[in-house]
Amino acid sequence: MNRCAVIGVGQTHYTTKRRDVSMAGLVREAALRALEDAGLTFKDVDAVVIGKAPDLFEGVMMPEAYLADALGAAGKPMMRVHTAGSVGGTTALVGASLIQAGVHERVLVVAYEKQSESNATWALSTHLPFSASLVVGAGGYFAPHIREYMRRSGAPGHIGTLVAVKDRLNALKNPYAHLRIPGIDQKTVESTPMLWEPIRYLETCPSSDGACAVVLAAESAVTGTPAWVHGTAMRSEPIFRAGRDTVSPQAGKDCAADVYRQAGITDPRRQIDVAEVYVPFSWYEPMWLENLGFAAEGEGWKLTESGATALDGDIPWNASGGVLSSNPIGASGLIRFAEAALQVRGMAGDHQVDGARTALGHAYGGGAQFFAMWIVGRERP
């Protein structure tokens, strides 16, 4: 298998409404920034891989056909990935796979969502005759799983607010982050309305417009500062399987075990310097801390409470502000993967974790059933 590196990262400034650009303009902005970071142009790219969440969001079916021109894909191979909320991560993995297989030297990976041109709660709710429609969106779906986590672990009720505050404080150090709430504290979060018990308004992710792009290269085609890919893994499990554990899904555990094995990680808390993990609702930080093996079962909330996951803690999670601070859904997974790469390249700016050498990028989707992960490192594997 050929080595693969991230050599360019480009992001748009995430915001509620980008009225000044079309979808094509949005993805092109991210792509051009990634190419500039790599010191390249569209001409240097062999293939384009694009991902986004359901087409029903913006009402454009298979939009890669329309976006091909804006991404310089004419005359090249172009693929479109869709694996629900994990899609941004999966898109990076499909791009990396093309390099690792020896098919291409340089691949442009792009993911986006223009939520201002859509209605996410409608587009995420399956309707009759497929299932009884509750029109509760993702929050309504995941809230019971969170309550079950609280019951099992005995976690106190304020843990979610700690994550909501920590990630938003990190966002203040990230120029691309959407939510910027100076002076945010536990009280601010607790004063916001309860949306889906126990998730309050400020414990959920925003709806953002935005795109993220990365340029991937084979070893012989590396330019600039590389973040080397040390492991990639994806796992899926059925949504309706009776007896599956929706609080700590087996697919997540298996995916982590696979990517850790490839990267030689036996103790993630010690060996990983920074993690960008898909936390769209605050409580998913302690839940994923356990699922990903950073804490023992039932102990994740204690790690959060101790401050270990803060920017100055021993294992910073979501130094960028995470999904809680910026959520162009289809791009959110790729942003995690890209931010992990920025950290090990030492290019994360004010939210840089000092001396980060190994980073985890994580995304999940569907009913917590699709997982995509990669480990990137400063050293060549």
Added chain:
Amino acid sequence: MRDVAIVAFAQTRHTSHDTGLTEPELIRPVIDEVKERTGLRRFGFTCSGSCDYLAGAPFSFVSALDALGAWPPISESHVEMDAAWALYEAWVRLQHGDIDSALVYGFGKSSLGDLRTIMTLQLDPYYLAPLGLDQLAYAALQAAAVGAERKELDEIVRRSRADGRGNPYALDLPDPDGAEDYAVRPLKKTDVPPITDGAAAIVLAAGDLARRLTANPAYITGIAHRMEPHYLGMRNLALSASAADAARAAGVGKGPVEVAELHAQFPHEEIILRRALGLGEETTINPSGGPPAANPVMATGLIRIGEAARRVLDGSARRAVAHATGGPCLQQNLVTVLEAP
């Protein structure tokens, strides 16, 4: 590149109407069939292709996982493209060398909506879709650009439907009656591919495993795809530069092509594609009947690969070519070359 072969192919008996089966119910039997034929219960990688817009609901691929019985959890991905691209992704994944098998499937029920109008939503949402150009209108634009004789178009439809009647999986459609009944000029109603529900599955195997599973693996000796500009005005619609490029990259011209299965939904597309792929009189085109005889959108391209592979698997052809397409007016094209060992 590592030797990767198609070792099994299965498809539904496609229908022209909704039979009441859900998508997972359509998929389950074809998955079971390829599992049975190969004796494999688990695969190193799984990839599928489908489109939410056909069902009008998000995440059509999510419930498909229940049909697979993906437990313990599987390494799996999905393209919102014809499943031919899912096969491409699986072929790429097999090149890594750490796994030896992959399951690929695609499915679509175009009976549930108005496909003609739905396809409009694939166009640029700001400048093209509002014009109301529908699938038949833009296909007719391309047909006009080709300017083929009506006799030639009629003959393609007649031949495809006749072959389809001989294919137990395709629809039974009558010979065109020669009436001057136009859908959108110059396309006649009989030129329009049938609304079809269906699914298909393929198993890929690499190295020794391929030879262990079947006597005549259909080796993928070339596979490539290319995109073209979206705007119809930026392309010469009478040609397909992307199909020609993909065919060159896949090495179609490196040997004789006995059989070609083309994802030509309209008869003029067959004319464009034969030229682009450099196929001559010696090549039998769409012996399955092709898309004019069964067009389960999102699986149609994968079925072309499966039908071409079937000729190699059963020993009736030594070298076959399959083509798949996506986007308005053949915007994106994938070409696969399959050869006997």
